[in-house]
Amino acid sequence: VDPDTRQRVLDAITTTGYRKNSIALALAKGGTQSVGVALSALSNPYFAELVTAIEADMSAKGSTLLLGETHEDAEREHDLVVKLLDRRVDGIVVAPTAGSAERALTVLAASSVPAVLVDRLVAPDRFDQVGSDNREPVARLVDHLAGHGHQRIALVAGLPGLATSIERRQGYLDGMARNGLRAAPGLTVEGASDGASAARAMARLWKGRIRPTALVAANNYMTVGVLKYLAAHGIRVPDDLALCGYDDFEWAELIASPLTAVAQDWATIGGTALEMLDARTRSPRAAPETARIPTTLVLRHSCGCTGPTTTEPITP
Amino acid sequence: VDPDTRQRVLDAITTTGYRKNSIALALAKGGTQSVGVALSALSNPYFAELVTAIEADMSAKGSTLLLGETHEDAEREHDLVVKLLDRRVDGIVVAPTAGSAERALTVLAASSVPAVLVDRLVAPDRFDQVGSDNREPVARLVDHLAGHGHQRIALVAGLPGLATSIERRQGYLDGMARNGLRAAPGLTVEGASDGASAARAMARLWKGRIRPTALVAANNYMTVGVLKYLAAHGIRVPDDLALCGYDDFEWAELIASPLTAVAQDWATIGGTALEMLDARTRSPRAAPETARIPTTLVLRHSCGCTGPTTTEPITP
DNA sequence: CTGAAAGCGCTAACAG
DNA sequence: CTGTTAGCGCTTTCAG
Numbered sequence: 183v184d185p186d187t188r189q190r191v192l193d194a195i196t197t198t199g200y201r202k203n204s205i206a207l208a209l210a211k212g213g214t215q216s217v218g219v220a221l222s223a224l225s226n227p228y229f230a231e232l233v234t235a236i237e238a239d240m241s242a243k244g245s246t247l248l249l250g251e252t253h254e255d256a257e258r259e260h261d262l263v264v265k266l267l268d269r270r271v272d273g274i275v276v277a278p279t280a281g282s283a284e285r286a287l288t289v290l291a292a293s294s295v296p297a298v299l300v301d302r303l304v305a306p307d308r309f310d311q312v313g314s315d316n317r318e319p320v321a322r323l324v325d326h327l328a329g330h331g332h333q334r335i336a337l338v339a340g341l342p343g344l345a346t347s348i349e350r351r352q353g354y355l356d357g358m359a360r361n362g363l364r365a366a367p368g369l370t371v372e373g374a375s376d377g378a379s380a381a382r383a384m385a386r387l388w389k390g391r392i393r394p395t396a397l398v399a400a401n402n403y404m405t406v407g408v409l410k411y412l413a414a415h416g417i418r419v420p421d422d423l424a425l426c427g428y429d430d431f432e433w434a435e436l437i438a439s440p441l442t443a444v445a446q447d448w449a450t451i452g453g454t455a456l457e458m459l460d461a462r463t464r465s466p467r468a469a470p471e472t473a474r475i476p477t478t479l480v481l482r483h484s485c486g487c488t489g490p491t492t493t494e495p496i497t498p
Numbered sequence: 499v500d501p502d503t504r505q506r507v508l509d510a511i512t513t514t515g516y517r518k519n520s521i522a523l524a525l526a527k528g529g530t531q532s533v534g535v536a537l538s539a540l541s542n543p544y545f546a547e548l549v550t551a552i553e554a555d556m557s558a559k560g561s562t563l564l565l566g567e568t569h570e571d572a573e574r575e576h577d578l579v580v581k582l583l584d585r586r587v588d589g590i591v592v593a594p595t596a597g598s599a600e601r602a603l604t605v606l607a608a609s610s611v612p613a614v615l616v617d618r619l620v621a622p623d624r625f626d627q628v629g630s631d632n633r634e635p636v637a638r639l640v641d642h643l644a645g646h647g648h649q650r651i652a653l654v655a656g657l658p659g660l661a662t663s664i665e666r667r668q669g670y671l672d673g674m675a676r677n678g679l680r681a682a683p684g685l686t687v688e689g690a691s692d693g694a695s696a697a698r699a700m701a702r703l704w705k706g707r708i709r710p711t712a713l714v715a716a717n718n719y720m721t722v723g724v725l726k727y728l729a730a731h732g733i734r735v736p737d738d739l740a741l742c743g744y745d746d747f748e749w750a751e752l753i754a755s756p757l758t759a760v761a762q763d764w765a766t767i768g769g770t771a772l773e774m775l776d777a778r779t780r781s782p783r784a785a786p787e788t789a790r791i792p793t794t795l796v797l798r799h800s801c802g803c804t805g806p807t808t809t810e811p812i813t814p
Numbered sequence: 815c816t817g818a819a820a821g822c823g824c825t826a827a828c829a830g
Numbered sequence: 831c832t833g834t835t836a837g838c839g840c841t842t843t844c845a846g
Contacts, residue, residue: 184831204585205524206823209838214521224550227543227748234540237567241578246585248532249565251553262557269520269562409752432543433749436725500815522839525822
């Protein structure tokens with residue numbers, strides 16, 4: 183370009199206060215430089231980590247994040263996905279709720295927009311997916327509790343139908359089996375993945391026929407619900423009941439008996455999700471890929487351990 | 499419309515699998531049915547509550563949320579705001595960082611896009627604003643501590659330059675003054691609004707010339723940082739040091755000594771922000787308005803209280 | 815009430 | 831290397 187003409191244009195830009203119109207740009211060339219994120223758990227603390235990771239990667243690429251909440255409801259999730267598609271996002275990241283397969287995922291699969299499933303990995307054959315390993319970590323929690331001598335180890339399981347709930351429950355069963363322990367039906371109670379229902383589930387468990395001496399809670403909210411019940415009823419951790427949870431959180435070390443938990447690596451999950459979106463954009467017909475991100479076992483005191491906190495990677 | 503023609507069109511829509519193109523729609527009629535949110539604290543837990551509230555309102559209106567993180571950096575915040583403006587969002591919600599006035603806010607004010615400031619209320623004359631009351635609640639925390647007989651009450655203050663830090667510090671000064679207490683300079687230490695710096699600040703305080711018997715921490719992260727320091731050094735709460743914090747959180751009741759804290763009403767803040775955006779869209783030239791949302795004092799045990807948790811509204 | 819045409823702000827493919 | 835023109839998919843305006 184002629185340096186003179188260039189300057190003339192640049193001047194015009196500044197004097198006019200010109201700003202590009204991303205809308206017109208998107209219409210003209212197709213491609214909106216944006217990706218949609220549909221989460222079923224906006225209200226969950228770990229959401230912040232995941233979104234932060236995704237946002238960081240996207241803003242580095244000059245792209246924008248469209249965020250929507252599905253409220254763990256297949257219908258709303260479907261509407262959200264359609265809305266995102268209408269907005270012509272370049273890609274979609276979704277943590278599918280129970281029942282997604284018949285609604286949102288069908289629409290997504292039919293569209294040609296790159297999509298990746300996070301956290302709840304329900305369609306390995308149709309979508310790229312990335313999430314934590316769920317099964318082995320819970321089995322390891324059971325191993326650990328069994329190692330402390332516990333035999334009646336209970337599980338407060340998450341919302342039935344969610345992939346994570348199912349996998350973690352399977353891990354519990356694995357753990358009990360390989361430690362020669364009987365996973366009596368009364369030892370498993372179900373909640374709705376939130377604190378209140380976990381507290382109710384805990385009540386049922388405590389009043390049940392076989393009272394456990396140890397317990398694993400299937401996610402952070404349920405751990406909190408259980409802890410609140412225990413605190414309210416003067417049940418001491420780990421003396422009266424040893425406790426482990428899936429999901430670590432910032433305050434886990436500050437609670438009365440510092441929590442032993444499985445920590446997920448959300449930053450890596452978010453980063454991987456975007457990489458997968460990229461890869462799919464480049465080669466749309468490649469075979470779908472599923473990535474399981476390793477977790478970390480954080481041993482504090484609620485399980486019965488004493489001494490300083492230790493950490494160990496869990497490899498599947 | 500002729501019912502016959504109507505049917506013909508409807509049929510065409512379903513057979514073609516037609517979907518509206520929001521991009522073209524936006525270009526043609528102007529107005530994108532979207533609002534941008536620029537937060538300096540994506541990583542902060544209360545962010546989830548705020549964003550959830552905003553998202554809920556927006557999705558009810560069929561609008562979409564564009565989310566961006568500013569990393570507490572005026573430059574990045576500026577770039578984000580420009581990007582959002584380029585995308586022709588219908589409105590912008592921003593929690594301004596220190597130094598915004600010269601960058602992002604200038605751009606925003608020059609644009610004709612409705613904007614509202616949340617949390618950090620720095621420009622009452624130029625923007626609509628909504629956030630919690632900061633000053634009186636902290637003063638009330640000091641009142642409460644003084645009521646327990648404390649005289650050397652310390653403050654772990656937040657990042658200098660942030661409106662919230664300044665207001666909360668002022669509240670501390672108010673409280674000390676009206677209880678006839680001397681706010682010795684050594685009793686106030688500054689952090690960067692995060693846990694690690696709060697822990698360092700706490701160390702300085704504890705090793706300082708006048709050791710406090712009570713303390714208020716300026717936000718949730720700093721409270722956590724302080725708690726970690728105390729736990730690591732075997733300092734007991736509230737026996738060795740009584741503690742109160744600004745910001746309540748889910749696990750506050752589960753920590754070793756349940757935390758006495760000021761709870762913000764994020765749902766109302768988010769809802770109000772969107773209402774203000776609406777109002778401004780309707781009447782662009784109305785005078786800027788600032789709303790202060792009342793907070794709640796949650797009395798647990800870390801302050802020295804015993805017995806059940808009580809709650810009281812704080813009116814400015 | 816229907817069909818055709820112009821234009822939203824931009825890029826891409828052309829002539830000049 | 832410059833200037834012009836034709837769309838991107840939609841709404842709006844205007845004839846028919």
